[in-house]
Amino acid sequence: MDYLTVLQILDSALRLATPLLFACLAGLFSERAGIFDIGLEGKMLIAAFFSAATAFSTGSVWLGLLAGVAASLALSAIHGLASITFRGNQLISGVAINFLASGLTVLIGLSWFKLGGQTPALQGDARFQGIDLPLAETLSGVPVLGPLYAEVLSGHTFLVYVALLCVPATWYILYRTRFGLRLRAVGENPAAVDTAGISVVGLRYAAVAICGVLCGLAGAYLATGLGASFVKEMTAGRGYIALAALIFAKWRPWYALYATFLFGLLEAISNRYPSLDLGVVTLPSQFMQALPYILTVVILAGFVGKATPPRAGGEPYVKER
Amino acid sequence: MEQLPKWADLIVVPLVGLIMAFVLSMLMVLVTGHDPMQALKLMVSGALGSTYGWGYTLYYATNFIFTGLAVAVAFHASLFNIGGEGQAALGGLGVAIVCLFIPWPHWSIALVAASLAAGLFGALWALIPAYLQAKRGSHIVITTIMFNFIAASLLNYVLVNQLRPKGSMDPATAKFPEPSHLPSLGDMLNAVGIPFAKGTPANVTLIVALLACVFVYYLIWRTRLGYQLRAFGKSQPAAVYAGINPVKITIITMMISGALAGLMAINNVMGEAERLILGSVEGAGFIGIAVALMGRSHPIGILFAALLFGALYQGGAELGLWTSIPRELVIVIQALVILFTGALDNMVRSLVAKVLVRPKKVEV
Amino acid sequence: DPAIIFDLGGKFDKSFNEAAYNGATRWAEETGGKFAEVELQSDAQREQALRRFAEAGSNPIVMAGFAFGNALGEVAGDYPDTSFVIIDMVVDAPNVRSVVFNEHEGSYLVGYMAAQTSKTNTVGFIGGMDIPLIRKFACGYAQGAKAANPDTKVISNMTGTTGAAWNDPVKGGELTRAQISQGADVVYAAAGGTGLGVLQTAADEGILSIGVDSNQNYLHPGKVLTSMMKRVDNAVYNAMKDGPGLETGFNVMGLANEGVGYSMDENNAELVSDDLKATVDAVAAKIISGDITVHDYMSDETCPSLTF
Amino acid sequence: MSEPAIELKGISKAFGPVQANKDISIRVMPGTIHGIIGENGAGKSTLMSILYGFYKADKGEIFIAGKKVAIPDSQAAIAAGIGMVFQHFKLVENFTVLENVILGAEDGALLAPSLRKARKELTELAAEYELNVDPDALIEEIGVGMQQRVEILKALYRQADILILDEPTGVLTPAEADQLFRILHRLKDEGKTIILITHKLREIMDATDTVSVMRRGEMTATVKTSETSPQELAELMVGRKVLLRVDKTPAQPGKKVLEVENLRVIDSKGVERIKGISFEVRAGEILGIAGVAGNGQSELLEVLGGMENGTGTIRVNGQELDLTGKFSDARSRRKRGIAHVPEDRQREGLIMDFKAWENTAFGYDDDDAYQSGILMDNTAIRQDAEGKIERFDVRPANCDLEAKSFSGGNQQKLVLAREIERDPDLLLIGQPTRGVDIGAIEFIHQQIVALRDKGKAILLVSVELEEILSLSDRIAVIFDGKLMGERLPANTDEKELGLMMAGMTGEDA
């Protein structure tokens, strides 16, 4: 494997990791506040649809982004209503949201574009274009690091950089701000937050809303950044992978970056080597496709210790039985 | 929280939730330019209005009973098994191997053998995540998700490269030999003089599923193992205090859960398709999560929830057949049903309570 | 009235089912007739849909997809007065017309064009899922590419192993990039909705792509080299036009009867030089005449030009 | 007379069918310590939680310093100058002390300035009230006594004028309790008003100015402390005469039941928690282990009970126990005739979501009497449970209630009934009366003594010196994983034991 190949794989890993990273951070906010969310997938999906649809209709990817985030927020509101206000089962609510998104996107798409639930391909300003980072060209001559900068870091769409910035931002919000302190507290012990005179409901809604925004970005990235149209079910299980990454990351922002990047990397590698000839045996393509998942299990079993989820996670806050 | 009489909690609340879900769904039908009354009638009569409809409803319900029970058993031990999809797929592989390579004299023997194989394969597929959870603390949610993907790859490989008859286009095994074909519900009922539509896929596996419900009921509430796994699920420190081995319980519970998911294969693989096709589980493993949650992890609840989902599937199929309502609408209806009877049940409950209960206080 | 049953992918899968749907609508538009239709959600519904339509008097009943083989085998005998048409599969019954396509021939042609167009001597193939049908596409493609230029390297990827493999344009795009980085400058997608991502990325990255099933040249004018046409639409159209009592039996749709082919239109006119077109047409003629045999993966389940 | 600092009028509160507070009125004068006593489940915590805005009252009015106020949430309570230390602390376990203190009282959107300010103020408060805590320690890593200080600091940091403490000494060592009362007095001297809920009559008598008694949701009496006696309060509380001293005859020690030699325990973090201790317990005697929480007594019970591994030798009835292998689990211990009442009944002793009858079989589910074929004989278990509930006077006497629906005292009775009625050769019992009301304490002590009198060996671990002194036949003191020596209750007192618990040997003391 030469250096260029490595760079290309890293480049691909970064792209593949971005939607996972958004979704993973989305889940992080929600679960850190004690609200489990297996509806990441659904929120991403609906955001993907509305961002593509709006971007196409208005010709502006920014409006598309806005619409995607808004749609995702709407589903978040449902999740909040069910799991915070009415103290319902958070898992059921998440399942329902996934179904809802999967049905609604196609249904609305059918009547909007008459294209079988897809949106037309996006062009020009209706999609995000790659951004060349400053000096990428000049620096690419620098040995080793230059190409790394130019090939891997530069040239992605806006949202990739947003996602990367979201990691320190999340860390900062979580650990350096009042809001973050309260958010973490409410996921650990809502009664402590309540008796400290802070609204548990308000905090949790805020967390769920942030989750909605980030899922919205994830979906918009899929449809208008990485791809250029909406195709039904195009999230293809990434919401679940993000969930796995979240546990992998032990609900921490930097680890979330590493975990999602690892998933991206493993997928990029298996993309690059559809089947591997080991001389003695040729590993079939199915094996290579399962490889990211197999390696995840191996890494999990070998290197990652027990992950302690937020203690109040999944439990509605009920004061009076 | 308002106190409702038990009957209201068990019957009125889900019913009202269901009605709300349907009202909303029919509004959607209306908005998309179709006739909601016709749609509703089609769905209900299509799913429940004839033995033909029941033949399909019960078939789907059978699948969901198995996966629902699988999720529920694990839930009782506080283990979230999202791996039903993969375990059921592996169960299918077990069934296929048993049915293809062993000549069975009679379906009943084949059924027993296939059930064992399905259960075993499903259980083994759950074993690794269980072991990793118990011994290494690897989160069962991740590992079971991963194992779903791995199972899909494994089946893809096996079906395309190993079990597919030469020259067949279809990534599926050959048809199982005749003696291993299970009698359909229609055949069985007609044999005892009860008229029931023939040619529907509900089959003798339904009885196995009902037995599984009974089994799970006894397992959870009447056996020592059930007692221990529930105790473990409620409090791990207490389980250790009682001398319950966490590793053993985790592994046994997950294996039972996996076996139940695997057993689904005798319904769809052996009973219906009579061969193993690619993607045979069709998401039943995930529906099982909804079914278990809505059925409150109790076999009777699961039975009803599975029936509800079975009816939605079959009613949806009828909608697809006779109207131009897109099939995605059925998915939306499913979503709304899950939402209103599952996640928003407290909202429904408080509405019902407002109507039903005049506040009265009991002195202590 | 005729009826048509779409496979699990749904009628708007941007490829196979959609082609069938287009054939049916073309028939309806031309004749003013009406047809019943259903999109399946579950494997158990195949037989159900067949029986329900047969009982309701639909005739002929067309179904799109090899997966119907078993169900039709069970059902056909029960409704001797109904004509059935199955696409991509052979069912031996007196009232069934089986239509199969020589996808390998069409794929050979586009593979030939790909290799001729490629400047890097590297061409790519991206399939949805590793199933025999897709191997048939890939194998013909590779053979065509090698025939055009023995030095051509063919890179092949499959998207996945779950149903999502057919609806994952993002992964399609990423696979395309992976192939580009290995030198591919023409990629052929046989992957349903995933293929949209392949075509998109190819267009973005300035390489050429090849569409599949229906004519996808219009998706990115000037960026799609051609599309391997699999005239499922014609098969459906013909079936509906022939109506009840249609001629049954085994229909092979190949190059000879224009069942498969490559598409030319204003969108790719500039990409395919007259020379190339002439060469390819000559190759096609040789295939038709039997001077060139395109290896059918399904004949012996091997592929001389590509390993999977 | 001045305006009362707090006045509650006609407070009523129901939890579903349970009427926790019935038309309660109470006045608390400023600058006083006001005690509230009552049986488990009498509604004390509920009433205070209403005052703190945690629960909303169904009816009633609240006046603070003569002004009627609405307290819909804790924020309003804090604004009204009320601080509360809950019975079950409301701390975020994996936060530092500092973070817990500022939670909800931050100064701005960014944490750093708040933390800086709080750190400074905490040092001042610490100096002023002897409330020393490491501001950077994680809550889960400090003892309960420290945690309580954090709770008090939280209230003081918010400038509370009224401080409510719900059973503050339940988890404290005597020394810690003494210090707490010193602090409370200082606060009182500064003019702050304090409400103190406790089950310990001695604390009421020593510390309070007035005391209110609650029974079954009602306020039955409010009296001046100086004008009442423990006996009278106990009767007001329970509604009958209560024996405040344990009534027991001298022990008749028999053969050795438990022999422990050079026992060592290393916990999962690699810290040695028990550093080679040896002792024995004979049939018919109670050995009390006194010690400040966290000095290894929990680990001692856990090793003996089969919840943790250890090294060394333990013999029961002369047979050696397996300490690390296949038979080192709790079930094997039970088969050897060891019964165990764990220190934490809610976390370990009971499954809170199980019905009472299910809980009476907990740990003994493999008993032959509970089986019918491959199934469990639920009828037998239930019958058994009904007997136990009756004999141990568990209230309400309904074995279909979930364990969590019982009050702490009654939960403890459930555990005791299960373990004592096994007729074990050796009973391990940790904190038997923590958080339990005096009526129930009396009963529990009687049961323990009765078991001893049947010739059983009992190992008692308690942080209540009074309990140790009155129940034990011999007392061993544990400090830092080692035994500091043994005393006979007749020849020692709280002072000496207290010193030994602080690590000073008998000779030093």
Ligand SMILES: Nc1ncnc2c1ncn2[C@@H]1O[C@H](COP(=O)(O)OP(=O)(O)OP(=O)(O)O)[C@@H](O)[C@H]1O
């Ligand atoms: N959050 C709640 N939901 C339902 N019932 C409750 C709740 N809190 C308390 N109760 C019930 O209200 C009654 C009074 O409880 P409370 O905690 O006020 O008693 P207490 O006097 O503090 O008892 P203890 O001495 O055991 O602390 C009990 O019957 C209890 O079970």
Ligand SMILES: Nc1ncnc2c1ncn2[C@@H]1O[C@H](COP(=O)(O)OP(=O)(O)OP(=O)(O)O)[C@@H](O)[C@H]1O
């Ligand atoms: N070294 C040991 N330390 C602690 N407990 C032990 C030890 N050896 C055995 N036990 C426990 O004591 C029980 C009785 O053991 P023993 O072998 O004396 O009797 P048993 O009649 O053979 O019992 P079983 O039928 O269960 O084998 C065992 O079941 C086990 O749970």
Ligand SMILES: [Mg+2]
């Ligand atoms: Mg209390």
Ligand SMILES: [Mg+2]
């Ligand atoms: Mg033995």
